[in-house]
Amino acid sequence: MKILVAVKRVVDYNVKVRVQADHKAVELANVKMSINPFCEIAVEEAVRLKEKGIATEIVAVSIGSKGCQETLRTALGLGADRAIQIETEDGVDSLAVAKLLTEVAKTESPDLIILGKQAIDSDNNQTGQMLAALLDMPQATFASEVVIENGEAQVTREIDGGLQTLAISLPAVVTTDLRLNEPRFIKLPNIMKAKKKPLDVKTPEELGVSTASNVKVISVTPPAERQGGIKVGSVAELVEKLKNEAKVIA
Amino acid sequence: MSILIIAEHDNTNLKPATLNTLAAAAQIGGDIDLLVVGANCQSVAEQASKAQGVARILLADDAVYEYQLAENVSKLVVELSASYSHILAPATTTGKNMLPRVAALLDVAQLSDVIKVESADTFVRPIYAGNAIATVQSSDAIKVITIRATGFDPVAAEGGNAELVTLSQVIASDKSRFVGEELAVSDRPELTAANIIVSGGRGMGSGDNFKILDGVADKLGAAVGASRAAVDAGFVPNDLQVGQTGKTVAPDLYVAVGISGAIQHLAGMKDSKVIVAINKDEEAPIFQIADYGLVADLFEAVPELESAL
Numbered sequence: 001m002k003i004l005v006a007v008k009r010v011v012d013y014n015v016k017v018r019v020q021a022d023h024k025a026v027e028l029a030n031v032k033m034s035i036n037p038f039c040e041i042a043v044e045e046a047v048r049l050k051e052k053g054i055a056t057e058i059v060a061v062s063i064g065s066k067g068c069q070e071t072l073r074t075a076l077g078l079g080a081d082r083a084i085q086i087e088t089e090d091g092v093d094s095l096a097v098a099k100l101l102t103e104v105a106k107t108e109s110p111d112l113i114i115l116g117k118q119a120i121d122s123d124n125n126q127t128g129q130m131l132a133a134l135l136d137m138p139q140a141t142f143a144s145e146v147v148i149e150n151g152e153a154q155v156t157r158e159i160d161g162g163l164q165t166l167a168i169s170l171p172a173v174v175t176t177d178l179r180l181n182e183p184r185f186i187k188l189p190n191i192m193k194a195k196k197k198p199l200d201v202k203t204p205e206e207l208g209v210s211t212a213s214n215v216k217v218i219s220v221t222p223p224a225e226r227q228g229g230i231k232v233g234s235v236a237e238l239v240e241k242l243k244n245e246a247k248v249i250a
Numbered sequence: 251m252s253i254l255i256i257a258e259h260d261n262t263n264l265k266p267a268t269l270n271t272l273a274a275a276a277q278i279g280g281d282i283d284l285l286v287v288g289a290n291c292q293s294v295a296e297q298a299s300k301a302q303g304v305a306r307i308l309l310a311d312d313a314v315y316e317y318q319l320a321e322n323v324s325k326l327v328v329e330l331s332a333s334y335s336h337i338l339a340p341a342t343t344t345g346k347n348m349l350p351r352v353a354a355l356l357d358v359a360q361l362s363d364v365i366k367v368e369s370a371d372t373f374v375r376p377i378y379a380g381n382a383i384a385t386v387q388s389s390d391a392i393k394v395i396t397i398r399a400t401g402f403d404p405v406a407a408e409g410g411n412a413e414l415v416t417l418s419q420v421i422a423s424d425k426s427r428f429v430g431e432e433l434a435v436s437d438r439p440e441l442t443a444a445n446i447i448v449s450g451g452r453g454m455g456s457g458d459n460f461k462i463l464d465g466v467a468d469k470l471g472a473a474v475g476a477s478r479a480a481v482d483a484g485f486v487p488n489d490l491q492v493g494q495t496g497k498t499v500a501p502d503l504y505v506a507v508g509i510s511g512a513i514q515h516l517a518g519m520k521d522s523k524v525i526v527a528i529n530k531d532e533e534a535p536i537f538q539i540a541d542y543g544l545v546a547d548l549f550e551a552v553p554e555l556e557s558a559l
Contacts, residue, residue, distance in 0.1 A: 026377070026382050093359055095358070120379065123379065126353070132320075138425035158488060162432050163431060163432045165431065214389045215388050216387045216388075226539045230543070231542075234544075238555070239559065241542055246503070249559070
């Protein structure tokens with residue numbers, strides 16, 4: 001079984017992002033970039049399926065400027081076999097990404113495509129579902145467990161209020177939630193090996209996809225700052241304030 | 251302009267997030283149709299017909315729609331889409347699962363988690379877990395949008411009188427099949443719909459200790475939530491998680507107990523009207539955003555709070 005995994009390069013999870021002074025975008029200059037945490041979980045899941053003997057080949061894809069080759073090397077270090085970068089400007093929208101991945105999937109014919117449920121920069125939570133729709137494949141989003149058997153994937157999903165299990169026929173698209181697995185730490189020999197694994201570069205033109213977007217960002221502003229309040233000295237004082245000052249309890 | 255909203259429901263009850271989505275649609279303006287898709291969901295259609303501001307209820311009631319699978323529901327929505335300028339769904343796991351398929355099939359972008367309507371084509375949405383706020387303008391012919399419920403006050407659930415239209419399209423889902431579900435059973439309100447939330451963090455120490463929050467929650471009619479740290483530590487299940495990777499809430503009162511206030515948690519609750527923090531570490535960042543902070547041992551303060559209420 002062949003698995004395609006999509007990975008995105010984003011501002012590192014631990015960085016406190018700041019908005020540019022001109023309110024046009026978030027400050028990205030000299031900010032630490034990393035693989036999107038949900039994408040890292042996607043790669044890890046693919047690698048585990050390969051270690052169980054279920055998957056035979058893992059292809060990682062990333063879309064963006066040259067920097068995302070670093071993200072692909074991370075995926076290769078985790079255990080992907082080869083990588084494809086589609087060279088674009090950064091910030092291509094979800095629909096264009098889904099179209100580019102559709103073209104890659106048509107060439108690669110994977111049995112399973114795993115993506116993160118969302119990227120922690122744009123927080124869109126769209127690409128996997130759009131890709132599944134364009135390929136007319138079934139999907140299982142927000143996965144917390146994936147079991148492959150009898151030509152289908154049984155996927156437990158994190159939904160509002162609990163868990164849902166779906167059986168989807170392969171080929172299919174799965175998007176990962178946080179509890180699916182804990183990605184491994186990449187050991188030094190694997191970093192060295194990753195540097196030697198094949199990495200192809202393609203362009204949207206080669207794939208026949210336009211990356212133009214119909215959505216324009218008008219402004220990006222910092223959120224309203226919440227002012228801290230007061231410290232109360234006792235539970236009694238707290239209850240009194242909530243009743244008489246904030247009036248949120250009776 | 252005319253707007254199609256996909257109703258959130260469990261085949262029995264209309265979920266409140268639908269009413270918040272209706273409020274967002276009212277701000278966009280135009281006729282509003284509400285699609286109820288499910289199985290044996292007539293009672294949902296009846297409830298929905300009373301919601302304020304709905305012109306027509308479109309009811310697709312068939313066994314193939316029982317679990318509202320994304321594959322066939324998205325195709326149904328696309329079949330209905332031609333006459334609409336906007337298609338909206340609440341940004342719940344159901345809406346987030348299904349609506350991007352609609353957008354892709356229509357070859358348009360989707361705007362996710364909209365918290366404010368500026369005009370019929372311009373919307374405000376949080377990015378970077380709410381650490382930045384983007385205003386975006388769409389020139390797509392059909393705008394496909396998920397609405398974050400906490401950004402809009404719900405319309406009234408009563409007083410409306412929508413016309414009921416029964417749809418005949420039956421689209422099977424042959425590649426995806428429901429196997430089972432485990433839903434948390436609770437008498438308490440749902441996290442995203444609660445007026446008051448009492449949340450525990452790593453400071454709770456164990457899953458058993460979470461029970462001390464129940465007494466306070468019961469007296470306040472509150473939902474119980476948790477920080478990611480408490481979920482990661484295995485104290486409580488993930489569906490209680492409030493934060494960037496969990497649920498976004500904005501109740502009238504949020505009581506954070508033993509929660510330090512990591513950025514990722516604040517992203518999920520900082521729009522609450524009143525925030526109370528109880529923590530023994532007076533340097534905890536949660537105090538910087540709390541309206542009322544109590545520096546105390548939670549194992550003493552929480553039982554005392556319960557008896558004081």
